Amino acid sequence: MKIIYNRKKCKHHLLDFNGEHNHDLHAPICVHLLRSQRNITESQAVEVDLAYDAGLTQKKAFDLFGVKSGGREHVGFLPLDKKNYLRTKRERGLQFGEVGSLLMSFKNQALQDPSFFNAFQLDNEEQITNIFWADGRMHMDYKLFGDIVTFDTTFATNKDHRPLGVFIGFNHYREQVIFGASLLYDETQSSFDWVFNTFLEARKFKKPITLFTDQDIAMGNAIRVVMPDVRHSLCTFHIMQNAIKHLGNLMKDDSCFLSDFKALMFEFEDVTQFEKEWEALLKNYKVRGNSWLERTYALKEKWARCYMKTTITLGVRSTQLSESMNAKLKKSLKSKLDIPTFFKLFAMVVSEKRYREVEAEYNAKEKMPRVKVSCLPLLKQAGKIYTPKIFELFKKQWEKSLLALVGNKQDKGRLEEYLIVSCDEEGEYVVTHDEENATLPCSCREFEMVGILCGHALKVLDVLGVKYIPETYILKRWTRGARDGCALEDDGLDIHRNEGLDLSDRYRELWPDVVRLAHKACEVKDGYLLYKSRMKELDK
Structure with a gap:
């Protein structure tokens, strides 16, 4: 087709047109691949x-579109178009830079969640160095379960390779x-100083135990x-790993060094016995003067069981909570993610954990x-008030009480002291x-550390004829009612999303109804025709 422009008349004129194709036509089955036929609605x-x-990966997402459309040729676009769309959207989202986009993201979260908290630390050039954030649900969880906290850092979750630190507990x-x-x-002290201070600021300076x-x-x-009055304990798993790293030469062949060192962490309840066994370890393996062992021994109050008896741990002895979370994050997040995308996917991982x-x-x-022994009111009561996992822990202590014996009883004024011995464990315990x-x-x-009555105390309750906890x-x-009465934050703000929904939110709300009605309509021909005609009317 040839077109000329007449300058005097200011008009275009068709000079020549040839209606025959000057190239081979594509087969109908390939038409959907033409650029002019591809469009993401x-x-x-x-x-x-x-x-x-x-x-979802690019391939899995496109396969899903193909199944819903009745074949890849009916989707209307190609995987490349989908990839270009996401890249363009990400670039548009970063038009103010990563930092600007992050600030906008936090601003939107604060509008949706009045209790959302975020803070930044700037360097001398006013560049953001450290970032902290917590939503309303995190505030409420800390209020209920913030007595024991684990903190660990992990890498390779974002393209800047910034360490990600997560504060975690358990419900x-x-x-x-x-x-x-x-x-x-x-991971310098100044960065940790800022993070711990900011964490306490977000919690109105309520510290963990x-x-x-x-x-x-x-x-x-x-x-x-920052928290001198908080009991700082060390992860036993990390200590074991460091022992392997620094003293691996002592663990060859049939050496029992690792098991002996592990016993020092978990088995000895008496300080005198611990000190005796520590000396035996140094002597038997000829490691007296080893710098790593000396540094570790100097911190024994933070990891040895006998010194941890005055510490509330609720059964925690390591940062395993943080480590399992970090493993999940590394699996879900990729190191090539920009910061705003990282935050979006991090929120998804958090949501998955909450669904558990x-x-x-x-x-x-x-x-x-x-409860196999149905006539025991103590176990019935425990089954009703405790969550299943805690009930199992309580039942183990109750089973211990069955093997316990009262060795002696002494009256000391208004106090009674019971000497408890057990058939399956060494040592004697005093219950007052x-x-x-x-x-x-x-x-x-046991109760002071974990929050559950020990078998020794349960034995005394049985002797006293007390049938309930x-x-x-x-x-x-x-308990099962741990969250009862805590629907509001301290400032009285409900923790929920605002009513203002964006396009994606509205789509998510409408989509289940659309699918349900379509499925119901397709069960009979008249329903199918009615649904189709009404959808055309709505479309107009």
């Missing part, structure tokens, strides 16, 4: 976004709960400065624990009964 764009948010179902997260510039970390020196120094509590809640109400104050402390300090020894954080 607005509705498809929303589905592409949702598939990306769900973490009444012993499922992970996240209290806050931070992206650090580095015990904080577990690895053996990072900078982290330990920061805790000592929903499942645990459902299972707890669907499956009440079976104070009837006036309704207390029953045991020298093993005293209210004093029912820790609310372990």
Whole structure:
């Protein structure tokens, strides 16, 4: 086709036209591959976004479109178009740079969640170095379960390779709960100082009772400065790994060094016995003067069982909570992610963890624990008030009480002291009964550390003829009603999303109804025709 432009008349004129094709036509089966026939509609764009948010790979997402459309040729676009769409959208989202986009993202979260908290640290050139954030649910979880916190850092979750630090605890179902997260510039003491201070600021300076970390020196120094009254404990798993790293030469062949060292961490409850066994370890393996062992021994109050008896741990001895979370993050997040995309996918991982509590809640109400000895009111009571995992821990202590014997009883005024010995464990334990104050402390300090009555105390309750767990020894954080009465934050703000929904939110709300109605309409021909005609009317 030839066109000329007449300048005098200011008009275009068709000069020549040849209606025959000057190239071979594509077969009808290939038409959908032509660029002119490919287009991502607005509705498809929303589905592409949702598939990306769900973490589907490019191939899996496109396969899903193909199944829904009745074949890849009916989708209307190619995988390359989908990839270009996502790249263009990401570039548009970064038009103000990563930092600007991050600030906009935090601003939107604050509008949706009034309790959302975020903070930045700037360097001398006013560049962001460290970032901390926590949403309303994290605040509420910390209020309920923030007595024991683990903190660990991981790498390779974003393209800047910034260390990701996550504050984690566990709820009444012993499922992970996240209290806050931070992206650090580095792992120096100044960065940790800022993160710990900011964490406490977000919590209105309510401190945890015990904080577990690895053996990072900078982290330990920061805790000592920022939270001197918090009990800092070391992860036993990291200590074991460091022992293998520094003393691997002692673990060859049939050496028992690792098992002997492990016993020092977990087995000895008496300080004198621990010190005796430590000396035996140094002598037997000829490691006296080893610098790593000397540094580790100097911190024995943070890892040895006999010194941890005065520490509230709730059964935690390592940063395993943080490590399992970090493993999940590394699996879900890729190192090539920009910061805003990283935050989006991090929120998805957090949501997945929270859903575990929903499942645990459902299972707890669907499956009440079976009590084989149905005539025991103590176990019946425990089954009703404790969550399933805590009930199993309590039942183990009750089984221990069956093997326990009262070796001696002494009356000391208003106090009664019971000497308890067991058939399956060494040592003697003293349980003191104070009837006036309704207390029953045991020298093993199981309740003080874990929050569950020990078998020794349960034996004394049985001797006293007490058939129910005293209210004093029912820790609310372990009960099924741990969240009761805590729907509001301290400032009275409800933790929920605002009513203002964006395009993706509206799509998610409408889509289930659309699918349900379409399925129902297709069951009969008249329904199908009615649905199709009404959809055409709505489309207009």
